[in-house]
Amino acid sequence: xxxxxxxxSSLSASVGDRxxxxxxxxxxxxxxxxxxxxxxxxxxxxxxxxxxxxxSGVPLRFSGSASGTNFTLTITSLQPEDIGTFYCxxxxxxxxxxxxxxxxxx
Amino acid sequence: DVQLLQSGTELKKPGESLRISCQTSGYSFTTYxxxxxxxxxxxxxxxxxxxxxxxxxxxxxxxxQGQASMSTDNSINTAFLQWNSLKASDTGIYYCARNGNLGxxxxxxxxxxxxxx
Numbered sequence: 001x002x003x004x005x006x007x008x009s010s011l012s013a014s015v016g017d018r019x020x021x022x023x024x025x026x027x028x029x030x031x032x033x034x035x036x037x038x039x040x041x042x043x044x045x046x047x048x049x050x051x052x053x054x055x056s057g058v059p060l061r062f063s064g065s066a067s068g069t070n071f072t073l074t075i076t077s078l079q080p081e082d083i084g085t086f087y088c089x090x091x092x093x094x095x096x097x098x099x100x101x102x103x104x105x106x
Numbered sequence: 107d108v109q110l111l112q113s114g115t116e117l118k119k120p121g122e123s124l125r126i127s128c129q130t131s132g133y134s135f136t137t138y139x140x141x142x143x144x145x146x147x148x149x150x151x152x153x154x155x156x157x158x159x160x161x162x163x164x165x166x167x168x169x170x171q172g173q174a175s176m177s178t179d180n181s182i183n184t185a186f187l188q189w190n191s192l193k194a195s196d197t198g199i200y201y202c203a204r205n206g207n208l209g210x211x212x213x214x215x216x217x218x219x220x221x222x223x
Binding site: 032034036038043044045046048049050053055085087089091094095096097098099100101 | 141143150151152153155156165166168169203206207208209210211214215216
């Protein structure tokens with residue numbers, strides 16, 4: 001299985017901060033990497049697919065990038081509604097796998 | 107508007123059988139993969155598998171194969187996840203989710219399955 005790791009596991013930030021979350025795959029997954037945000041008690045929501053394509057309706061403060069097996073989700077200006085756990089998810093190989101999550105709070 | 111509506115909370119005993127459902131609307135059901143994702147209490151997301159309603163093709167996570175099985179009823183645009191003999195370790199929230207472009211773009215609200223003697 002492709003192992004996905006995320007760093008940090010958690011972080012605290014202030015409104016307006018630039019936040020960067022990293023995800024690393026244990027092997028090549030091309031750009032088959034998605035990012036989700038699960039707010040507390042809610043359903044996961046797709047933010048970015050194919051490593052850098054913003055899902056329709058997602059604010060432009062979110063962006064994704066890739067370099068080899070390293071992927072990054074950036075929030076340029078953290079907002080209160082961005083609090084929750086961010087997950088990366090690879091769909092290149094089966095079984096599909098998720099990262100362990102990065103919890104972001106204020 | 108794409109919607110996935112899942113069946114309600116299930117409280118079961120070990121060894122019992124169960125089928126949970128995911129009723130969809132707002133799109134062509136047979137032409138999108140439906141995935142199932144588990145979230146154990148306080149834990150992260152685990153991919154269970156996916157099914158393509160048009161031909162019932164499936165991909166399972168080996169960790170779940172033989173434990174749970176997926177099916178669809180295309181006449182009512184509904185996907186199912188079924189167990190023949192539940193274990194306590196099957197406890198969790200199960201989400202159905204539609205495969206969009208490359209990501210899971212629409213999710214059901216989740217079904218809590220609690221298995222305890």
